[in-house]
Amino acid sequence: MKRFWMFICMILIAIIIYYQYIKEDVPLPTALHPVVEERTNLLIQNMADKGITVLITDGFRSVEEQDILYEQGRTTEGSIVTYAKGGESLHNFGLAVDFALKTGSGQVIWDMEFDGNGNGVADWMEVVENAKELGFEWGGDWIGFEDYPHLQLDFGLSLHELQRGKMPSEKALTAY
Numbered sequence: 284m285k286r287f288w289m290f291i292c293m294i295l296i297a298i299i300i301y302y303q304y305i306k307e308d309v310p311l312p313t314a315l316h317p318v319v320e321e322r323t324n325l326l327i328q329n330m331a332d333k334g335i336t337v338l339i340t341d342g343f344r345s346v347e348e349q350d351i352l353y354e355q356g357r358t359t360e361g362s363i364v365t366y367a368k369g370g371e372s373l374h375n376f377g378l379a380v381d382f383a384l385k386t387g388s389g390q391v392i393w394d395m396e397f398d399g400n401g402n403g404v405a406d407w408m409e410v411v412e413n414a415k416e417l418g419f420e421w422g423g424d425w426i427g428f429e430d431y432p433h434l435q436l437d438f439g440l441s442l443h444e445l446q447r448g449k450m451p452s453e454k455a456l457t458a459y
């Protein structure tokens with residue numbers, strides 16, 4: 284009988300190890316996470332109320348698209364815009380968006396000093412402030428490579444966990 288329980292225990296441990304460490308090759312998401320999409324829309328709405336037009340320039344990105352972007356400034360023309368290869372960016376998990384501003388004349392800008400609504404605060408920082416209130420992490424706070432248009436919501440999951448196929452739990456979703 285003792286052996287039987289030991290056997291059961293071993294099976295359980297094997298299952299736990301499998302799900303914690305080995306579970307891989309899970310299909311990656313193919314679109315923006317619904318909660319991230321909802322918060323992004325809220326951000327756009329909040330900013331519109333303040334007279335700021337936010338333009339989302341990028342959201343979900345496939346691993347292939349990320350790899351192409353990674354080559355920019357390295358093997359292809361242009362300047363470096365990312366340090367993340369395919370599968371290393373939160374865009375690949377549908378948990379990040381990039382934004383720009385649209386001026387009254389319809390021009391798309393990345394000017395962080397622009398104060399279109401004339402309230403004495405740069406529009407860019409007004410967007411960032413509200414994004415943080417909505418739970419987003421701002422790429423401009425990163426040390427080493429500041430990614431000013433980048434906003435992400437990781438729900439407390441590490442990149443490693445995401446790569447293993449872990450997705451935010453219901454609890455994490457409500458906490459954010």
Ligand SMILES: [Zn+2]
Pocket residue numbers: 374379380381430432433434
């Ligand atoms: Zn980004």
